[in-house]
Amino acid sequence: MTGRGAARRTVQAVADVDIAIGEGETHGLVGESGSGKSTTGRILLRLIEPDAGTVTFRGEDLLALQGVELRQMRRHVQLVYQDPFSSVDPRYRARDIVAEPWTIHGLYDRVERRRRADELLARVGIDPSQGDRRPASFSGGQLQRIGIARALALEPSLIVCDEPVSALDVSVQGQILNLLMDLKRDLGIAYLFIAHDLAVVRHISDRVSVMYAGRIVETGTRDQLFRAASHPYTLALLAATGTDRRASTPETPASATDDPLAGIDSSIGCAFRARCPQAQAVCAVERPELIDRGGDHPVACHFPATVATSASYARVDGDDSQVGEEVDEGHEQTGDDADAHDEGRVQSPQST
Numbered sequence: 001m002t003g004r005g006a007a008r009r010t011v012q013a014v015a016d017v018d019i020a021i022g023e024g025e026t027h028g029l030v031g032e033s034g035s036g037k038s039t040t041g042r043i044l045l046r047l048i049e050p051d052a053g054t055v056t057f058r059g060e061d062l063l064a065l066q067g068v069e070l071r072q073m074r075r076h077v078q079l080v081y082q083d084p085f086s087s088v089d090p091r092y093r094a095r096d097i098v099a100e101p102w103t104i105h106g107l108y109d110r111v112e113r114r115r116r117a118d119e120l121l122a123r124v125g126i127d128p129s130q131g132d133r134r135p136a137s138f139s140g141g142q143l144q145r146i147g148i149a150r151a152l153a154l155e156p157s158l159i160v161c162d163e164p165v166s167a168l169d170v171s172v173q174g175q176i177l178n179l180l181m182d183l184k185r186d187l188g189i190a191y192l193f194i195a196h197d198l199a200v201v202r203h204i205s206d207r208v209s210v211m212y213a214g215r216i217v218e219t220g221t222r223d224q225l226f227r228a229a230s231h232p233y234t235l236a237l238l239a240a241t242g243t244d245r246r247a248s249t250p251e252t253p254a255s256a257t258d259d260p261l262a263g264i265d266s267s268i269g270c271a272f273r274a275r276c277p278q279a280q281a282v283c284a285v286e287r288p289e290l291i292d293r294g295g296d297h298p299v300a301c302h303f304p305a306t307v308a309t310s311a312s313y314a315r316v317d318g319d320d321s322q323v324g325e326e327v328d329e330g331h332e333q334t335g336d337d338a339d340a341h342d343e344g345r346v347q348s349p350q351s352t
């Protein structure tokens with residue numbers, strides 16, 4: 001996809017992005033601000049039209065759909081926004097926010113919309129007796145629950161979650177992640193879960209793709225990414241999450257939050273080369289392709305790290321993330337916590 005920048009130079013926001021999401025699967029899409037992950041989500045929703053490429057949903061080319069067919073497709077693919085406050089109309093009551101998709105699509109009469117809205121509010125943990133309240137009287141976590149209820153209204157099979165917890169307090173993030181995981185388990189929903197924080201992605205994802213400068217640089221299962229990451233940028237992100245308990249080692253790359261493309265012509269070579277401790281001459285002239293060297297774990301790097309070398313960047317075995325940690329007093333961390341995701345709960349006893 002391309003667009004025009006302020007200096008009238010062409011900026012390529014995303015390129016060669018290839019993501020497959022299975023039924024009921026959560027695919028984490030992670031990268032720093034400006035990496036192209038939100039653009040990717042919006043292309044999937046057809047809120048942005050790409051210049052080229054294909055977007056296929058259940059075998060159907062989404063980019064070819066128009067009119068009624070496009071509206072029908074949009075029932076199946078919904079969005080949960082980053083900022084729950086700006087994503088709702090402050091004049092609407094909670095029940096009306098949830099019922100809005102039915103109003104847009106002309107579904108159900110007023111009584112039935114109210115009944116269904118109350119059902120969905122209860123499903124996401126909001127007492128239906130609060131359905132007449134307006135957004136200003138809810139907390140951020142409660143509003144995000146209402147936003148999730150709205151996304152569920154049309155019974156989608158895929159929800160794009162665009163940084164859905166990054167605007168929330170740490171104590172609330174775990175509760176929203178738990179809600180999303182419960183809905184996935186009960187309703188079989190698939191998620192494209194966009195986040196800049198690997199620790200958050202780790203809790204919820206089955207597969208994870210890492211984006212840098214508009215391209216996927218590594219894709220794998222959650223365990224592959226967190227136990228055997230190969231791309232130097234993924235390793236830098238892991239180190240930035242604080243999961244490396246040995247702090248900075250001489251091999252630790254530059255911060256993953258530095259200006260990503262400062263002084264770099266990203267149209268040639270590897271866009272990460274100025275920050276990469278493994279960079280060699282070829283990296284400046286030849287773009288690394290996303291290559292699967294085995295195990296369905298593609299990496300775009302001329303010199304991917306092995307499991308042994310990746311240990312010098314970040315150690316994640318036995319790690320527990322920050323999500324929900326502030327409200328998890330008394331929960332002693334053990335090596336078993338690394339796989340707490342498999343049981344699917346983030347520890348956070350308070351309600352939002």
Ligand code: SF4
Binds near residue numbers: 232278
């Ligand atoms: S291709 Fe070269 S510069 Fe890019 S990540 Fe790999 S080693 Fe580093």
